[in-house]
Each structure stands twice: as C-alpha cells, then as structure tokens.
Amino acid sequence: MKITAKNIWLDIEKIRETSPLIHNITNYVVMNSTANALLAMGASPVMAHAVEEVEEMTGIARALVINIGTLSESWVKAMFRAVRRAGELGIPVILDPVGAGATSYRTKTCHDLIDALSPAIIRGNASEIMALVMGETKTKGVDSSDPSSVALEAAKRLNEKTGSTVCVSGEVDYIVSGENVITIENGHPMMGKVTGMGCAATALCGAFAAVDSSFPAAAAGAMAAMGIAGETAAESSEGPGSLQVGFLDALFRLSEDDLINSIRIGELQ
Secondary structure, eight states: OOOOHHHHHHHHHHHHHHOOEEEEEOOTTTHHHHHHHHHHHTOEEEEOOOTTTHHHHHHTOSEEEEEOTTOOHHHHHHHHHHHHHHHHHTOOEEEEOTTBTTBHHHHHHHHHHHHHSOOSEEEEEHHHHHHHHHSOOOEETTEESSOGGGGHHHHHHHHHHHOOEEEEESSSEEEEETTEEEEEOOOOGGGGGSTTHHHHHHHHHHHHHTTOSOHHHHHHHHHHHHHHHHHHHHHHOSSHHHHHHHHHHHHHHOOHHHHHHHOOEEEEO
16 A cells, blocks of 8 residues: 555645535534644534534535544434444544543443444544553543554554554554554654644544545545644744644645655555
C-alpha cells in the first residue's frame, strides 16, 4: 500500500472542491475546535446529537464521526441510532474512543458501538486502543500514559477482530490495516498542550474518508495534514494559545509543496 504526498494532495483537493458534510456526535469540550478544523480543511461540519434528528442528519452526511468524550445516556442513544443509519446507507463511521479504559462505562460503550457496526476507522491514543483490546490499561483521564509504539500489537488485534482501519496517534502515528502498517512522523510536542487536537484528527479522518474509500489512505492523509500543520504553526507560536490559532491557519493554507517537502511517511515491514 503505497501512499504518497500526491495521493494525499488529491484528497485535499477533493475535500476543498466538494466540501463534504461531516456529521459529528462529539463532546462539549471540542465542538468549536473540531468544527473549525473541518472548516479550515475545506469540509462542512455539523454537530447534531438530538435523538430526534440524528438519523435524518446522518442520511445527508458523507461521513459520521462518533466521539465519546462527554457521554450521557441520551447521547449514547443518539450515537447508536446514527451508527445504524450510517450502516444502512453505507456511510463511513469514524470512532474516537476518548478515555476508553478510564471507566467501565466508556469501555463498554465503545465495544457496543463497534459491535453495532464496525467503524471504517478507529482513531485513538495508545492507552485507548489497548483498552479496547485488553479491557484495562493506564490512563490519565482521556490522556495516554503510553507511547504509541506500545499499542501497535493491540492495534493489529483490533483490526483483525473488527476489520476497521486502526490509527494509533502519538509521536509516531501508526495506521494498521491487514498486513499493512503505515507510519506518519509529523507533528510537534506542543500539540499535546492544546485540548482537542486528537479529536480534530478524528474529525479530519472523517473528511478524508468522505472522499477516499481507501480508509487507510484516508487516515494517513488526516494524520499527515494534522502533523504538518502543527509543525508549521509551532515555528511561529509562543505557546499553546497561539499554536491553536496558527494550526487552523496552517491547515487552511496547506499546499502540495508543504506536503511534498514536509511529509514523513513510511511503512513497517
């Protein structure tokens, strides 16, 4: 599976040309930043979580992003309704298992959602991905206590069990699909000091999956765009506050030359 900067750029052009509607059932903390990231990329975000409308909204979307960051009973019901509707219509579902492993409720909700419909992409940090396989792992709330590399075997097992493309984000991003493991080594440590960066990455996976039916390629494109924009923003940022603004600007201004000159993408053998 050879994915290049040119492939990713073609997907970015498709996103910017078609502005696909991405339906997000996400959390209170990141709604604004996630919507802004999708807009900066060229997609069209909608945040709709009312049980009464999620099925109808999913029906007009090009991708569905499920983020369990701030769970409640009514939101969980809405997630299941949206996921089932997406399955009926063949709309890709992207799952962000925020904080899986921190509480049994979070972990069970993730498993139940996966059982209802295997997502196109599951994107999480190392602790979250391991929790989906092993049930318990070390977490600090919704943050990972582990480097992404330690979750690689868990990602392979999760991919084998679900058929979903599994993306483990961290200093190195690992994208697992079958026998293929793609690595993305772009990004900046300061990105971890801005809330919602991982959630934005999941939403961008939705934008790329809306225009590319190769879900490993979609995940790779999203993580590369995130990482390169973060690196660009960090060059002129004095801290997390200015990084957040600079990140959106860099994402909006991302060019083919930026991808070609900056991408660090590889494959594990």
